[in-house]
Amino acid sequence: MRPLSADRILQIWEIGQSQHPIDRALTLLTFACPDRTAQELASLSIGQRDAYLLTLREMTFGSKINGFAECPQCSEQLEFAMNVGDIRIVELVEPQAQQYSLVAEEFELQFRLPNSWDLAAIVGYQDVGAANLQLIERCLLQVSRDGVAVNYSELSASAIAQLASQMLECDPQAEILFDLNCPACNHSWQVLFDIVVFFWKELSVEAKRLLREVHQLARFYGWRETDILSMSAMRRQFYLDMVSDG
Template sequence: MGNTGPAELLAIWEAGLAHHGPGRALLLHRAARPESAADELLSLPVGQREADLYALRRALFGERMQIRAECGACGEAMEFDLDARDLGVRPRERDGPLRVEEGEWTVEFRLPTVADLDAAAHAVAGADGRAVAGVGGRAASGVGGAGDGLLGEDVGVGGPVAAEGGEAAEAFMAAEGGDAAVASTAAARARRALLARCLVSVHRAGQPVPADRLPVAELPEPVQRKLAEAAERADPAADVTLNVACPECGEATRAELDIASYLWAELDHWARDLLLDVHLLATAYGWSEPQILALSPLRRRYYLELCADG
């Protein structure tokens, strides 16, 4: 991770205000991997990006992530903590494509990249021109900041975190759960678009089928299911899905955690709080923004307390 001091993070936040989900995710990923060009970042497997963003989140805001989700059965608000160290873990990458055999079908495919995900989202764009987001579950959201990261004392998150990008493996997998009927069309279109980009070779009864001519919809459902399962095993960090038991009714709710949206919400809240601190200290002491940002969070807080006491 490169230089991610307050001034640099404010610049990332300011640039991100002109973007939405994918653009903001790319800005955050560049902060996590400043030595990598944009094209290189887009060519990484989605799970690698997620792992990088979890590492950035730990460095900036600490390990504890406070999560909020709504019960799909009774609507009860649920809050719980996650340890960011347990998320974004990736197995060792294997060489070559993945292979699935089911009945007379043998399919080889590669893991979806960030560019594949963006292309699939555009392929299922809604009538209003916006990409269809999360297609098969409820979005988990952040409710508060941690306290032991680089910026720990300054952060807190309020309000919901929308899954703006609709995460990768979710499009690769079949829609499940109570929302499946509503999202089935979008999920199927996203899945077909993503599969079409990731197929390497297809054989049926030992005979090659040109992957660029094969409509993904013609692949039997068991084959598509095995493809999704193989992708999830090979890149589990690409889709962090939580099954949360409701303390009120006991029903399980399936919620997707989109780390890019979660981290952006934390950065947005932190940046707005920091700019308010800059305003208060500049008004009280006449200091410039660079001078104020050069102060440690502890010293800024102390000066703010003096301003309040005065």
């Protein structure tokens, strides 16, 4: 994996404008992992995808994460800081199909973990329950009872619920919750950290900042965009300081 250069940040930002977050995540990883095929990256479990994205974020913008939240009780605006290392709870693994098994009631289940293809398949669903069931059905590889294969439709609701929680347990990075406490009213609650949304916001801010830098330097010195972007951030800043000093 390689960090995102200024030039690649702009390319990704441009491509991602018209993309769904699932595809934005894959665009980011495609640029970061040129030795992986798009197929391989899309086959990463969602937890693994997010661990890769956290690592890429760390390589590109550093390990410190600053976030904002609003207290659901008193609307106080909170600022919080954490490190990538605090929320990346799994090691990165090679993209490969892994099979898991679970015994739920009288059923033996073989399953895999949800990946980007699976998320893409449920994008159009309005009903969260139906979407989750579809996700589980897609990831279920085999169901048997007493060694005899049976149909998915024979599974009881509680066996499906056990499978859903087992899937999450096998892919803990897929859902990162952290605790917040409001200093104004002392209310405590949990927030879901979505690295795709978070990283994309940061990347958009950075892309616009880079474009402004190109604009200033190109106007002043007449340099080409590619030349300006290929400079180190330190060198660009040095010239920008001189431009603003007049």
